[in-house]
Amino acid sequence: MQNFAERFQQVCSQIRHATGIAGRPRGCVQLLAVSKTKPASDIAILYRLGQRHFAENYLQEALQKQLQLAAFNITWHFIGPIQSNKTKSIACHFDWVHSVDRLKVAQRLSEQRPEHLPPLNICLQVNISEETSKSGVSLTELPQLVEAVNGLPRIRLRGVMAIPEPETSYPKQRQPYRRLYQAVQQLNRPELDSFSFGMSGDLKAAIMEGATMVRVGTALFGERHYI
Template structure:
């Protein structure tokens, strides 16, 4: 058994264990964060049954998608910031975008999504801790932004994404995730006709707290592929 296969299996078992303790079954999806990782690693993870992969950098990811186009059932998620002048390749190549941090990007993706493709699944990025160094909607801006986005033709609002400020201690980690879940509940009440079913939150260090507070997608990189190679960033 390869190291990647072992890590994927161990991570999935941990996700199931935590979810099971919360009374949840197979509701949490593992998103393998493959940014800066070579296509050989992604192919190996796919051969181990992993289907969802997250990328941060537009040109790197577009090249990977083209090279791995033979992998049946692979689902590509863009999870990094999007510059306005790079929105078109994201609209044309991805299945999901988790990092919608302003209305301008949502509009551009909607306009640039090819007509022969299904609407692009998107999540609004919430700056839940109001950090000056992070982008995203504030909690008070989310409902108004969602109202505009649900009217766009080329995208489909599925939920929220958050990257809380680092914190130590399990209960401290849970607090921002709880706030995101409460915000999602408000969205569901305001837009009952929408398929709002996605909370993208939790990474290698805090996925347990995220799952306990309702995460449906956890974004895991280091635990699957090892430390990030910053020379390729």
């Protein structure tokens, strides 16, 4: 528990520090604890320390942990690749989806979101570095996808998510986030208020360029071990 507490406090401190340097209001950046490959018991420890938002990449693993943690008031985020045959389970069991990169997936999530649940919050994944190995819509395609997705009834389009090509230089880390943030601002859509930017290695750069959610795994949980 002590190691978890120390890591959690350190990450929260880093977020507060970066937010202050950026001149942004305290509390404007949400920490998403990336809990893929981590057991439910680890999630429970972080929950008791005050963490409420958890992000998962693998659907079946996530569903198992959601059953084990049903008594906890967790906000669940799906951040992994989305196959069409998995959209129903995602639509039924998550509060946020960060990895929507095509209209077909958004349509299926909208059609399959249960009526008794609030609209599903989604972010559009943008391939900001134009890497062939990564999913995501291009910057030039983004306005058209925003327009098409925005009118779907059972989802709420909230913003964008990006995983740029890794860089060690702080100025270079900032550049792709700045391009994407500015592109979204130019769309003039106030409802696009969420920017799922940044991980442990580029957290400061992401927050400087407008991140409202940062995705952190190893820095919180320690090295991966499989359940």
